[in-house]
Amino acid sequence: MGNWRVKVVGAVESPYELTEEIANRMNDGSVRPEERVPGVDGKAVSLKAVLGYAVLTRGATHVRFIAADEFQADIPLKELEQAFFLYQRQEGRPLERGGPLRLYVPDGSSNCLNVKSVTEVQVVAREKEDADRSASFGFRQTLSPDTLRLKHR
Ligand SMILES: Nc1nc2c(c(=O)[nH]1)N[C@H]1C(S)=C(S)[C@@H](COP(=O)(O)O)O[C@H]1N2
């Protein structure tokens, strides 16, 4: 059994650490990866189940996925309806690439959103026009938006 832990935090009622044991308990066989992403098979858990376990706050609008290499994706909840985490290939083997846990976003605006080696899931609650912010991805910014705004003044 893998010994990875992934934090689920932010705009949730009950933050927790997802482990393989918990994922297995959530796994009722209803997520068949190959039905959502051709060519992808193995053991998976739906993002819905993972977020449901933490209970989203009412204002939740986006989810940010942080990876071991500091790559991250920030995705509106409405693009995440079919999203899932793959954490084993067939016969219990670990992922060849992007393990121990990889996000797949079948409804996503880009394949670049399929974050590999996820270490943290941060639920974000944005307000006003920011609530409709579209998906973004990349390596972590070293400058905050406020700092950038100052620089461009
Ligand atoms: N952790 C992490 N995940 C990542 C990336 C990355 O650099 N680091 N690149 C993304 C981009 S831009 C793409 S196109 C896909 C590439 O997936 P692949 O390596 O399976 O082809 O992974 C995405 N997930």
Ligand SMILES: [Mo]
């Ligand atoms: Mo990409």
